[in-house]
Amino acid sequence: MQKVLQQLILLQELDTRLDELIEKLGDLPETVKTFEKQIKNEKEQNEIRITGIKENDVLIRSNSAKIEDLTAKIKKYNEQLFLVTTNREYDALTTEIEFNEKAIKDTNDLIQQSEKENKNMKEAHSKAEQNSEEMKTKLVEAKESLAVTEKETEKEKAGLEEKKKTLIVQIPRNYLSVYQRVRKARHGLAVAPLMRDACSGCHNRVIPQKRVDIYKKNQVITCDFCGRFLYVANDNEEDE
Numbered sequence: 001m002q003k004v005l006q007q008l009i010l011l012q013e014l015d016t017r018l019d020e021l022i023e024k025l026g027d028l029p030e031t032v033k034t035f036e037k038q039i040k041n042e043k044e045q046n047e048i049r050i051t052g053i054k055e056n057d058v059l060i061r062s063n064s065a066k067i068e069d070l071t072a073k074i075k076k077y078n079e080q081l082f083l084v085t086t087n088r089e090y091d092a093l094t095t096e097i098e099f100n101e102k103a104i105k106d107t108n109d110l111i112q113q114s115e116k117e118n119k120n121m122k123e124a125h126s127k128a129e130q131n132s133e134e135m136k137t138k139l140v141e142a143k144e145s146l147a148v149t150e151k152e153t154e155k156e157k158a159g160l161e162e163k164k165k166t167l168i169v170q171i172p173r174n175y176l177s178v179y180q181r182v183r184k185a186r187h188g189l190a191v192a193p194l195m196r197d198a199c200s201g202c203h204n205r206v207i208p209q210k211r212v213d214i215y216k217k218n219q220v221i222t223c224d225f226c227g228r229f230l231y232v233a234n235d236n237e238e239d240e
């Protein structure tokens, strides 16, 4: 058999087994990534919330101080009311008092708004914390499962990769690039044996002349339909 075809068959075997090993990990690598991303996201959101809560606390304090000042002013004006001698002075003072009372009401509204915002943010914060804790537990579990499976396969995987590395440099570049392109486009399978006169990759019938060439084994033949390299799996089939 053509040396390059033998090399391609072997490469396909190595790649198929490597794919199987990756398959064994299932969605664990993706799960780990997703949990890590979500935990990071929750953390960032909570940092934003904490900043918001702190800013509101500052606002509440300054508005409370403002109300104290306004209350003191009103108290002072109320005392002055007893001392005024003219209506004009009286009116001026009551206008001031009303103005300050209105300011107190507005400031109180602002405080309530800040408090409401803080209440919501604190609730969201603790929910996110709880959610994060749950995800952290799941992340640890997923990481452990992943580590166990990786450990089970790591030795075999390293061996396969080593063989592949040695093999790949021996395969002519043009064949290798076809192999890689077809493998990518055809669900990982770039080399397929003939099966009942058809390509076992795409199940399309291979024309007689091509089959003859494949059996002769002196050239590299690809499937007209899927582009996979074709070969005879079992020498006994030659008798068919």
Ligand SMILES: [Zn+2]
Pocket: 199, 200, 201, 202, 203, 204, 223, 224, 225, 226, 227, 228
């Ligand atoms: Zn095919």
